[in-house]
Amino acid sequence: MAIANRTETIAPSKENAASKIARHATVLSGQLQQLRTRMYPPKSEKMLRQFLTNEVSKLTSIPDSTLKLMSSEGRGPVPSRLENNHRVYTLAQINELRELFAKQKPTEALRFLPRRRPGEHLQVMAIANFKGGSAKTTTCVHLAHYLALHGYRVLALDLDPQASLSAMFGAQPEIDVGANETIYAALRYEAVERRPIREIIRKTYFDGIDLIPGNLEVMEYEHETPRVLAQKSGSGVIFFERLKLALSEVESDYDIVILDTPPSLGFLTLSAIYAATSMIITVHPAMLDVASMSQFLLMMGDLISVLNESGAQLDHDFIRYLVTRHDPNDAPQSQVVAMLRHLFGTDVLLPTAIESTAVEAAGLAKRSLYELEMGQIGRDTHKRAREAVDAVNEAIVQLINASWGRG
Numbered sequence: 217m218a219i220a221n222r223t224e225t226i227a228p229s230k231e232n233a234a235s236k237i238a239r240h241a242t243v244l245s246g247q248l249q250q251l252r253t254r255m256y257p258p259k260s261e262k263m264l265r266q267f268l269t270n271e272v273s274k275l276t277s278i279p280d281s282t283l284k285l286m287s288s289e290g291r292g293p294v295p296s297r298l299e300n301n302h303r304v305y306t307l308a309q310i311n312e313l314r315e316l317f318a319k320q321k322p323t324e325a326l327r328f329l330p331r332r333r334p335g336e337h338l339q340v341m342a343i344a345n346f347k348g349g350s351a352k353t354t355t356c357v358h359l360a361h362y363l364a365l366h367g368y369r370v371l372a373l374d375l376d377p378q379a380s381l382s383a384m385f386g387a388q389p390e391i392d393v394g395a396n397e398t399i400y401a402a403l404r405y406e407a408v409e410r411r412p413i414r415e416i417i418r419k420t421y422f423d424g425i426d427l428i429p430g431n432l433e434v435m436e437y438e439h440e441t442p443r444v445l446a447q448k449s450g451s452g453v454i455f456f457e458r459l460k461l462a463l464s465e466v467e468s469d470y471d472i473v474i475l476d477t478p479p480s481l482g483f484l485t486l487s488a489i490y491a492a493t494s495m496i497i498t499v500h501p502a503m504l505d506v507a508s509m510s511q512f513l514l515m516m517g518d519l520i521s522v523l524n525e526s527g528a529q530l531d532h533d534f535i536r537y538l539v540t541r542h543d544p545n546d547a548p549q550s551q552v553v554a555m556l557r558h559l560f561g562t563d564v565l566l567p568t569a570i571e572s573t574a575v576e577a578a579g580l581a582k583r584s585l586y587e588l589e590m591g592q593i594g595r596d597t598h599k600r601a602r603e604a605v606d607a608v609n610e611a612i613v614q615l616i617n618a619s620w621g622r623g
């Protein structure tokens with residue numbers, strides 16, 4: 217592997233700490249850029265795979281036989297054919313089928329097209345925990361994909377300067393995301409540079425999912441907010457209300473907004489918790505992680521009290537713990553899960569996100585399990601992992617439906 221800017225790695229004879237760190241940052245960033253370009257070329261566009269008739273049938277509850285009949289009679293969207301002549305549909309075509317059936321059978325419309333209806337509020341879900349690596353981003357991606365595959369309109373919002381969620385959607389933070397193109401653009405305090413949230417929302421390759429990408433720029437909010445608070449100028453919208461306010465501008469465009477938060481309890485995470493109508497706290501069942509979550513809950517409790525004192529109303533439809541990267545055969549993990557269930561009862565989601573090499577391998581290729589075709593990873597491994605992740609997402613959708621007053 218060629219080393220970028222080799223000459224720059226040679227330190228000048230006398231160098232102070234600041235310039236040394238700056239030099240290392242430049243050299244490292246250049247090198248990473250090169251590596252990334254090679255592993256995931258900047259021009260590479262993510263594409264969603266197509267879906268076989270039996271998958272479409274499961275996703276839409278339209279019988280296999282009906283889909284086949286429609287296709288041979290030339291009704292509805294025209295599927296492509298694989299080499300073995302099997303029919304495959306794009307997600308856009310699946311959504312076309314949904315619209316078609318919802319229109320044809322108005323009494324069952326909700327079954328085909330589950331989008332929210334008048335009177336059902338936008339569900340804003342924050343996925344949080346300040347423990348790094350508790351599978352926040354993985355949970356967000358799988359949930360977003362699941363919802364979109366089932367016909368919901370989703371906005372995925374990356375509040376993490378590491379921008380792993382954006383990367384999963386093919387937006388490489390350092391290449392594809394320019395200045396004033398993250399959520400910071402809609403939150404920033406100087407009115408001149410602030411942008412309407414609609415301008416920073418991007419379509420993704422995944423029909424039904426829009427994205428607001430992140431990159432290092434979102435950190436500006438953590439730096440700017442204390443400065444503005446210290447000025448006590450009293451003018452402008454207070455920090456925790458800005459995200460909620462920005463989201464209200466696109467309220468009618470989505471059914472669910474998913475907020476991926478950074479592993480910290482800063483102003484952005486607080487804004488997310490305030491904007492959220494529900495929260496999933498991801499927890500890896502290991503003692504250290506649970507100890508860290510306990511700190512997170514204590515701090516969050518304190519901060520929410522402070523927000524309440526300043527007149528903020530925090531009222532979530534639901535808050536649930538999700539056990540992630542769970543190995544049910546690991547005895548110490550089982551003890552931790554049992555303890556969590558004992559302490560928090562039904563606030564711990566019954567299904568758990570099982571630790572799986574399939575999730576890990578898919579993640580490395582910037583994919584969710586839903587993007588893999590059966591057989592790309594060991595069939596049984598994939599199937600088991602997929603069943604577990606489906607169960608988690610189904611449980612979350614049930615909570616969403618309940619928040620909308622659906623039975």
Ligand SMILES: Nc1ncnc2c1ncn2[C@@H]1O[C@H](COP(=O)(O)OP(=O)(O)OP(=O)(O)O)[C@@H](O)[C@H]1O
Nearest residue numbers: 348349350351352353354479570571572575576579
């Ligand atoms: N069910 C799973 N099985 C195996 N690996 C998993 C699973 N869930 C997540 N991982 C892996 O664990 C790592 C951390 O996951 P992820 O990035 O989702 O965590 P995070 O909480 O978003 O981290 P951060 O706090 O840095 O934002 C990733 O490499 C991911 O692929």
Ligand SMILES: [Mg+2]
Nearest residue numbers: 352353376380
């Ligand atoms: Mg993350």
